[in-house]
Amino acid sequence: MEEFRPKIVAMVCNWCTYTAADLAGTSRLDYPAEIRLVRLMCTGMIDPKYIIKAFLDGADGVFIGGCHPGDCHYIDGNIKAEKRVKAAASLLEQFGFEPDRLQLTWIGASEGPEFQEHMKHFTQTINALGPSQTRELMVL
Amino acid sequence: MKYAFYPGCSYSSAAGYKESVDAVIRVLGIRFDEIPDWNCCGATVYPGVSEKDTMLLGARVFSLANKNGYLEIITGCNACYSTLRKVLEKLKADKAFVEDVNRRLSVEGLVFDDNSKIRHVIEVFANDVPEALWTEKITSGHKGTRPGFNKIKVAPYYGCQLTRPWNDLDPADMLEQLIEKVGFTTVDHSAKTMCCGASLAVPHAKETRPLIKRIIDGAVYNKADIVTTLCPLCQFNLDQGQAATGTAIPVTYFSQIIGLALGLEPEELGLDKLLIRVKKDVLHGRNN
Amino acid sequence: MKHSYGKRSMKTDPELRDSFYNSPHGKDILRCIQCGTCSGSCPYSDQMDYAPRGLFALIRDNEMAEALSSNTLWFCSSCYQCIERCPQEIPVTDIVYTLKQMAVEMNTMPSGLKMPDFYAAFADNLVHFGRVTESLIMAKYGVKHPLDALKNIPLALKLMTRKRMDIKPQMTKNRTSIRAYLERHPQPPDTSGEKNS
């Protein structure tokens, strides 16, 4: 059987992490192709159902990247996001899903190298966890 | 207080280092257990010959201490300190290598524990000995402390390998504080951590002269009565080297002046072994 | 015969270069901005044919062979001043150690250099006794460099009067095992006579 290529979505904020991703690009800092970015205006607009939806659609990992606390373009959207992601995580956990599959991190606009690092590291984590059973688990 | 002690090869033949340390810890009630069957750390020579070998030499020293129930070892030599500390750092960073080392050491039934630590004797005196004990021993030293040591100007000399490359001696002015604590006066100078060239002194005496001179000058320009060191190689080099630099300022071990402050006799402290002798008025303090 | 337009730089064989660059800190020299802080800080740079900065420049020019036969390696006193000050945080001393090991391994020590003989004396002492004794190192080294030995006689006498001349070797009990540990100790080059470095 062929090697496991995880599906990972990264929902990132337009002002910080998406900009960092652009910077990583401009600086040619490569990271795993498994990462697919979804650009949102703010992590604060991430409805927990987006996360659940992603896993139901077969995501093996969901990464959420926003501005460092205090840097949010919309005052405190990132802080709100943190709370909601926790909520989503605990919900998913009840269905026996590994918490490490969902990660929220702050990556500032100028942190291209950090973005690359996080992408590499998160992909390793997911690779280690293997394919997500979430779908089956949730159906039960 | 008891510690595993690593003398290193230059310790016993050094000018009263052993004598003075033994005398001082006796007074302070500290015990140094010499690591049984310790071997040479390889100093600055072996890392340039074979890194693997240096690792084993160092690992063996630590394991011997571990075997006797000590995780931490104490040494009085800067060269040993830096060589062994570098071995520790390399081993701690390389688990695979540790296994290899342990496999080799098992012949002697030894095991290297990577929680091992190393410190210099001065750290014991400066950080472990409680203030109270100092005040007690210094004021009411064996034969009563001689007056007037505060008129004696001491130039501290750290050498290179205790402070560099780590730069994390804490407190950074440990030696100065200790000198002041036992009642002497320190003189500030810019050569405290300059290299004295001990490791090249034998084959390259001529080329090493300027290194010795700038350190001695640092002390002389600041009107020091004596220089005090923490390493047998530094002490020997600065002491014998002055024959060629035309200066004659005594170079002691920090343990020797501490000994004086504790009221010990110059002979007990091996001060008679210095090539450049300490003047009487210094030994007995200046009253006027 | 091959025609040449001028002095050509020694071509280093790639293996030599790679084994250096693949050593623990080898690639760090690529960071060097050639500011000379290391050389300026080095207490023995005046004696070196190439001070550390120059050495790194040589290596980056593929002149590995020349770097390995430079006397620089043998004048490093391991004072770490260079490391402390290097603005690029290059572990200069450790890199010199690596180069020295390569030089010992390949026996590229320039002849007439005294340090390798001193190293040999030291290592020999260590290998035999597990510990070293200054007087014995001096004796062994003195055979190769009688002048240095002679110069040291007054000092030796003085030390004796101070009861500091240990002429019986210090040694460990378990010498065989220590010898077993040590894979290598330097074969000094045949330094015929006293050429000062």
Added chain:
Amino acid sequence: MAVTTEKPVIGVYVCHCGMNIASKVDTEAVKNHARGLQNVKVAEEYKFMCSSPGQDLIINDIKKKGLNRIVVASCSPRMHEITFRKACEAAGISKFFFQMANIRENSSWVTPDKDDATGKAKELVAAAVARVSHHKDLSTRHVDVTKSVLIIGGGIAGMQAALTAAEAGLKVVIVEREPSIGGHMAKFDKTFPTLDCAACIMTPKMVSVSQHENITVHTWSEVESITGFVGNFKVRVKKKPRYVDEEKCTGCGVCMEKCPSKKITSEFDEGLTRRTAIFSPFPQAVPKTPVIDAKNCLKLGKGKKCGICEKFCEADAINYDQEPEFVDINAGAVIYATGFKAFDPTPLGQYGYGRYQEVYTSLEFERLNNATGPTSGSILMKNGKPPETVAIVHCVGSRDKKYNTYCSRVCCMYSMKFAHLLKDKTGAEVWEFYIDVRSPGKLYEEFYNRVQEEGVHLVRGRVAEITDIPDEPEDIGKLTVVAENTLTMKTLRVPVDMVILSVGLEPADGSDDVGKLAGVQTDGDGWFSELHAKLGPVSTPSAGVYLAGCCQGPKDIPDTVAQASAAAGEAIALLSKGTVETRAEISHIDPDLCTGCKTCIGVCAYSAISFDESLNIARVNDALCQGCGSCAAVCPSSSAQVGHFTDNQVMHELEELLS
């Protein structure tokens, strides 16, 4: 919100971006993949989609082939989304019917393997197609702007920006935390490379700033808070108590003469002189009104009954009871000009700063050399004698991983200036120690050559150490500078009388916090981040907020002035229209779905949601909503939706990405 019911007819355009994309992504494969996607009628590839032929391709297809949705697979939307949205509008469809797939920054530039890069590009395109099918047209409104600019910092950058904006008829408010405007430039005597006197070009500017009818200056003040948004910022300024009435004070200076506490180190003179507790930092200060430094004032700080300044003030301007005062202002735009601070060389022990008295920082030397400085401009050592030999040490705290990795850009040139002035004033022998001489700028290289020809020793080598231990006894009392001359490969040991450390530049203290007030971020080194390294050097991601001078990175005076004018230009361009378009991507609450639970009201950071008691539903105020989507994320009935980021749109993008 105009709802479009027509069936989506999509055109997909894959850009090569020269070789930037094409070298890694098989654009033809991506094109063919797109052709197979639902609702896609046209899929093309082209070398440069952003070029006008590229845009025409889109416009023509929309017109001729009846496309009503467009996807361009090229670079980051932060780069060209606006370009292609304009193209859509030009062709007569809503600019919101466009979606960009970033296959350059997100694929070709970051994916080593060609197949991976192509595969990823296909997925990104597919996701964009899925998303765009669900795009809706959105409407925007125009709101009036306040034709005024807030400028934070009154140094040369702030003043330049202020004058430019004020000349264009905008109202300007400068907030400066020091007692006077002028900043660092006011401390300089001469400026490179022309050597014209800083004061001569500075003082008139300070005066015109203070006299300009459109400029208000708040010195000894700090910005407390910034709220609102582009065109309509609400700013609260805190005026620290001056204890001197600006209206009444005539600036006669008697108070300063009489003040008994005279031993306070002068910040302006870099600690080389002492000042009084009631003080004006320098003679040409604007405003002239002094301030009482309460901490050091006998009466205010030490509880003594002194009161001498009050006694001697004929204008009766002293007021010990002054309290902090808060001023609220409206501003259409904000310009940051918070400048820099000089690197403190104390940690570099080997240079002996603070240990050897003849080791100076460059700013200290600027004062030492300044006509209004401690020595009235004659360069003297602490012993009152002029130096005979001086060493200038470049790159102190710059190009050094332990401190600042970056090059501070100005040090080489000001060091050359120092060398020239030293030769000129004292005839001293000058040694400059450099790693690399960096003189890119008009007449800079020429100035470097001039200094060389004046006989300054330029040594290529970073100084290793400075010691007071001389090589020769006759040099006792001098400092010996040790460095390798990397060109001769010799170690130099130069005995000198005086050493100048050319310290680098760092962001001003507290700039980080001031930046946060308007959502301006800092980079790894603490400088403010511009919108785009090349194309947006004075803008920031926050609309209506601009950067001027060193707060964005080390700069010399010409560059600072240029950038300050540019920042003012941006502000003028923004505000001269009189209105700004409200963002369309804002929240909307569907009255039919809203259950009136008020959860959204709690999470809105802009108090943009009000509650309609009569209908028992929540309503969004378009003017206040910023479109952050916090309400949408919490709305249990999904009645709150952010335009262009609706559940429907995001979910379809996710679904396609994961299919």
